[in-house]
Amino acid sequence: MRKTKGGKLGLFILMKGIRMTTLLIAICFISFLLVKNSPIDPIQAYIGADMLKVGPEQREKIAEYWGLDQPVIVQFLNWGSAVLKGDLGTSMIFRRPVIDVISERFLNSLVLMVAAWVLSGVIGFIMGVIAAMKKGTWIDRIIKWYCFTLASTPTFWMGLLVLIVFAVWLGWFPIGLGVPAGVLSENVTMMDRIQHLILPVLTLSILGVANVALHTRQKLIDVLTSDYVLFARARGEQGFVLFWRHGLRNIALPAITLQFAAFSELFGGAVLAEQVFSYPGLGQATIEAGLRGDVPLLLGLVIFSAIFVFVGNLFADLSYHILDPRMREVRKL
Amino acid sequence: MSILEVENLSVSFKQYTDGFKEMNHKVISSLNVTLEAGEILAVVGASGSGKSLLAHAILGLLPSNANVSGTIKYKGEELTPTRQSGLRGKEIALVPQSVNYLDPLMRVGSQVRTSVENGDAVAAQRKVFERYRLGKEVENMYPFQLSGGMARRTLLSTAMVSDAKVIIADEPTPGLDPIVIKEALDNFREFADSGCAVMLITHDIESALQIADKIAVFYAGTTIEVASIENFVGKGEEIRHPYTKALWRALPQNEFIPIPGSQPHPSSLPPGCLFAPRCEMATPECRQAPPEMRELRDGMVRCIHAT
Structure with missing residues (x-):
């Protein structure tokens, strides 16, 4: 029994692995083609302001050295085989290996995204539960209104508002960046980092709650009108006990799944929020790489973000398999 | 008496039909x-x-x-x-119609136990399951694993264990x-x-x-x-x-x-x-x-x- 269970899960992960590989190949190919056909000239992006000092022969030499004179498919394969060996190339704007830039930036972003993910999940879930339990009252209407408004609010705009109110008017928090300016890196304290993190996290969390809250509200309303809640009430259960025994159990799973599936939105939101707050994370790096024609970094980030979102969705699928008895026990039978 | x-x-039942027309069924x-x-x-x-x-x-x-x-x-x-x-x-206890009246994510044994008002809930549940010839493994099952007959006997049990x-x-x-x-x-x-x-x-x-x-x-x-x-x-x-x-x-x-x-x-x-x-x-x-x-x-x- 144990063995078949492990086998099924192994098969599930294998299938997901195959799907991820094919997805990554497709994404790499498409992004490579897009960058190739974009107006970015890699040589110009590399040389920058010194372009005037470089003659046509030198340009041709560089192109030849980089293999730019070869057919697109050969270029793609060259790049692809380097990526497979773990070499994503060197970032042109940072003059460092892409993999180093991404890992450093990712740590910054990870703190931001995890904090926003947990906060928005917990707050959104609680809001949804309150709205459903008090359905039709003023508190439900306020929560619904808030969620609908936020669901249609762009992240960067919310970021600007938060910045104006809390950093400029009230002066409670620093205006931007990940650490205070003009301080040696060894003198930066944990407190400084947290202070710089609060506003971006706040922006992302305020926006992130809408989805979870509205879904949780609807799901709980469905649960409360279900036959099994009617029967639980017929057995004398009511109020909080009823919610705890039957409500929570049945709405937690969809909420967790939804929150994992929201990884992509989180990533997209982080890109914009980091730009507004000049926070040195992955998102900001993506925008700079795009604007300044840093092809290796841009492609590296595309691959990385695809993996990130894929892993989020994988967790969402896995959570169902592991937590829902209807999926779990079927495997045992 | x-x-x-x-x-x-x-x-x-009050129902709204055709938008705003209120109907009393x-x-x-x-x-x-x-x-x-x-x-x-x-x-x-x-x-x-x-x-x-x-x-x-x-x-x-x-x-x-x-x-x-x-x-x-x-x-x-x-x-x-x-x-x-x-x-x-x-x-007053209700014996409902179908398995849909059981919480899909709760083991049936514990659902029967919640109906017990006095005394040892586990013992009462085991006793009633034995009486309805529901095997020992049934208490750890989820409602979707029950056959139609087992589900009905489980629903009956909830009423029988209450006073x-x-x-x-x-x-x-x-x-x-x-x-x-x-x-x-x-x-x-x-x-x-x-x-x-x-x-x-x-x-x-x-x-x-x-x-x-x-x-x-x-x-x-x-x-x-x-x-x-x-x-x-x-x-x-x-x-x-x-x-x-x-x-x-x-x-x-x-x-x-x-x-x-x-x-x-x-x-x-x-x-x-x-x-x-x-x-x-x-x-x-x-x-x-x-x-x-x-x-x-x-x-x-x-x-x-x-x-």
Whole structure:
């Protein structure tokens, strides 16, 4: 029994692995083609302001050295085989290996995204539960209104508002960046980092709650009108006990799944929020790489973000398999 | 003394049709039923006649858009919403229709245990499972793993472990094999004989006749006849209401004559007797005003022509 269970899960992960590989190949190919056909000239992006000092022969030499004179498919394969060996190339704007830039930036972003993910999940879930339990009252209407408004609010705009109110008017928090300016890196304290993190996290969390809250509200309303809640009430259960025994159990799973599936939105939101707050994370790096024609970094980030979102969705699928008895026990039978 | 009395109960639902037009659907109208201690009352009617709503009304579990009038008395005292919520699961227990009434994400053993009011919940649950021949592994199963019969026996168990004096069983028998039906019905009999009362809601007049003491016949949201089971013999000469007679005669072992037409929808009830449009005995008088429930030969009937 144990063995078949492990086998099924192994098969599930294998299938997901195959799907991820094919997805990554497709994404790499498409992004490579897009960058190739974009107006970015890699040589110009590399040389920058010194372009005037470089003659046509030198340009041709560089192109030849980089293999730019070869057919697109050969270029793609060259790049692809380097990526497979773990070499994503060197970032042109940072003059460092892409993999180093991404890992450093990712740590910054990870703190931001995890904090926003947990906060928005917990707050959104609680809001949804309150709205459903008090359905039709003023508190439900306020929560619904808030969620609908936020669901249609762009992240960067919310970021600007938060910045104006809390950093400029009230002066409670620093205006931007990940650490205070003009301080040696060894003198930066944990407190400084947290202070710089609060506003971006706040922006992302305020926006992130809408989805979870509205879904949780609807799901709980469905649960409360279900036959099994009617029967639980017929057995004398009511109020909080009823919610705890039957409500929570049945709405937690969809909420967790939804929150994992929201990884992509989180990533997209982080890109914009980091730009507004000049926070040195992955998102900001993506925008700079795009604007300044840093092809290796841009492609590296595309691959990385695809993996990130894929892993989020994988967790969402896995959570169902592991937590829902209807999926779990079927495997045992 | 009657343990449960339902007098003149009406239930209607407010519904908005065509946007803003408010419609009042009267699903139960002037219904009367009494339940005596030590007795099994079978409430028999076609689907859509309001049987399940009667159960929900007694327990105070109707949705908030329902409008209830009339009185329900438990042990002689009127049931108010507060009293209903105090009695639910303790004095009055429900045996629902299907496995959908079990929480899909909770092991069935613990769901039965939540119904135990006094004493050791685990022991009580194991005892009742043993009695219903539910194996030891069943308590750790989830509702989706139960067969139809197991689910019904589990639902029965929830009522049996509570200390309820009244059990309202909503269609407890369909889908069970005859042996289990017999067993379930015997359990109800046993329960009633110990001084409690059972209201058996069913569309199956045959199994109702096996164990019930009295039968209340439902038609389009009201009781049209309350009769002792001894009346159901022969060609139904002792049955009072023409609809009950027609039901009896429609059984395969009797004359197997179907009744033409169908039950009226709650939104378009006839003004007079609800059965008049399908009744052979109907006269113009029947179509004018709904007949009152009256006593006749130790039973009750809602028909001006019944003798």
